[in-house]
Amino acid sequence: MKLYVIVPLCALFTLTQQAPSPDKCVCELTNSEKAFPHDKLSTVENDASKCNSNITPQKTLELESLLLGLERRLPQLQEDVSMLEREDDGQLYGVLSLYVVENELVEIKQLLDRLNGTTLGHQHVTADTIKQLKDLKEEMQQLETYDTLQVVKRQQDNSRLKRDLDQCKNGHHPTTQPTQPPHGNCPHGEFLNITGPRVYTQGEYPGSYKYGAWGRDPKPEAGKENWYWLVMLTSSNRYANYVRRYSSLSSLIVGVSTPGNVQIHSSNPTTNTVQGPNVVLYGEALYYNCYNQDSVCRFNLTTKAVTTLQLPKDTRYNSKGNFCHLDECYPYTDLDLATDESGVWVIYTSKQDFGNLVLSKVEEGEPLTLGQTWRTSVYKQGVTNTFMACGVLYATRYVNKEVEEIFYSFDTTTGVERFDIGVFINKMSPNIYFLNYSPVDQMLHAYCDSYMVSYEVLFSEMDNADNIFHQSLY
Known part of the structure; x- marks a missing residue:
C-alpha cells in the first residue's frame, strides 16, 4: 500500500521540477564568430619547435670546421708530395715520405666523405625547412583571421616601434655588445671545435x-x-x-x-x-x-x-x-x-x-x-x-x-x-x-x-x- 503512495509523489516532484517558471526569462545567444582552432595552433607550435631543433649553430660550425680542415690539409699534402719528389725512393727516407703522403691522402678522403655527407644532409634539411616555413606562414595567416580585435597586429606594430627606437638610441650612443669571456688565458682564442x-x-x-x-x-x-x-x-x-x-x-x-x-x-x-x-x-x-x-x-x-x-x-x-x-x-x-x-x-x-x-x-x-x-x-x-x-x-x-x-x-x-x-x-x-x-x-x-x-x-x-x-x- 505504501509503495503506491510513494510512486505518484515522485512523479509529481519530477513534473514540478521540469515545468518552466513564469518568473524566469530565457535568452538564446548566437555567436557569429567561428570557434578558434586551438588544436591547429598547437600543431603550428609543435612544427615551429621541430624546425628550430633542425637548424642549430652547431651544424653550421661543423660544416665550417670541415671546410677549414680541408683548406689546411691540401697545402700540407702538396708540400709532402714536393718533398717526396726531391728524394731518392731507393732510400728509407723516401719510403717514410711516401707513408706520410699515403696517410695524408687517406685523411683527405675521409674528410671529403664527411664533407659530402654533411653537405648532402644540410641540403635535405634546407629543403625541408623551406617547405615547413612556407606551410607555417600560411597557417599563421589563417590563424590571424580569428584575431578580430587585432591584438596580434598591435603587438607587431609595438615590436617594430621598439626596434626602431633601439636602433635610434644605439645610433646616437653606440655601445659594444658584451661577449662571453674567453676561457682561461688562451693566446689562441676561445675553444670552438675538433676536426680530424x-x-x-x-x-x-x-x-x-x-x-x-x-x-x-x-x-x-x-x-x-x-x-x-x-x-x-x-x-x-x-x-x-x-x-x-x-x-x-x-x-x-x-x-x-x-x-x-x-x-x-x-x-x-x-x-x-x-x-x-x-x-x-x-x-x-x-x-x-x-x-x-x-x-x-x-x-x-x-x-x-x-x-x-x-x-x-x-x-x-x-x-x-x-x-x-x-x-x-x-x-x-x-x-x-x-x-x-x-x-x-x-x-x-x-x-x-x-x-x-x-x-x-x-x-x-x-x-x-x-x-x-x-x-x-x-x-x-x-x-x-x-x-x-x-x-x-x-x-x-x-x-x-x-x-x-x-x-x-x-x-x-x-x-x-x-x-x-x-x-x-x-x-x-x-x-x-x-x-x-x-x-x-x-x-x-x-x-x-x-x-x-x-x-x-x-x-x-x-x-x-x-x-x-x-x-x-x-
Missing part, C-alpha cells in the same frame, strides 16, 4: 697493446722539438715500465723507434712503474700514476730519477674511481695527468668529494708539490676522459661507438662550469682510453684500442698559420 682525425695509425705494434698513451713534449729539450713519445701498457693492460721515443711523426707512423726505449725499471710492475694509461710527458719527464699508490710519479728521462707526489687523503686509486660509461669502466684510470700551455695537471676524485672530479695543478721543481685545487660538480664515473687547454678542464662522455662528446668545461680563471659544450669527436675505435691536448701544435692526442689518433683543436682566433701544425714532420 689528423693522424690515424697503429704504429710499430699493430693490435698488440690495447691501452697506452702518446704525444709530444710541450716543453722539449733543444733538438727534440719534433720528437714523439709512446707508453704502452705491456703487462695485463695495466702497467708499463718504459717510454718509447720517436724522432718524428713519420718514424712513429711506420714504427722506426729512434733512439728507442727509456726504461723506468727492469721489472713490471713494481715500485714507481706506470699504472694506468693516463700519462703525459712534460719537460723531459714522464708524469703518471705510481704503481699501487694514490700518488703522482715523475720520471726524469735524463737522470732516471723518480720523484713522488702524494695526493690528498681519501683519493681514490687502484681502479676505484675510474672513468666510465653505461656499458663499462676503463680500469686504472683513477688519476688522469694532463698538459696545457701552463704545465701539468692531475684530475682525480676522492671520498670526501663524493666521486666528483677534482682538479689540481702540479708544480714543477724539487720537491714536486701540489698547487691550487679546484672542485667540480661533475661525477667522475659519468665521464670517459678529460683534458686541459688554456687553463680550462674539458670532460667527455660516450655517445655511441662512433661518437664521443665534449660536454663539460670548468674554467680555472673564472670558476665557471658549463654542461652545454656540445662538441663531438668522430672516433676511429669505440673506446678512447687516453686523451690529452698538445699546446705545441693545438692537437688532441687519443689512444683508442691500440690505435694512435690525433685531432685538430679549432680556436676562435689564430695569430697565423704557424699555429696549425704546419711544422715539418722531420
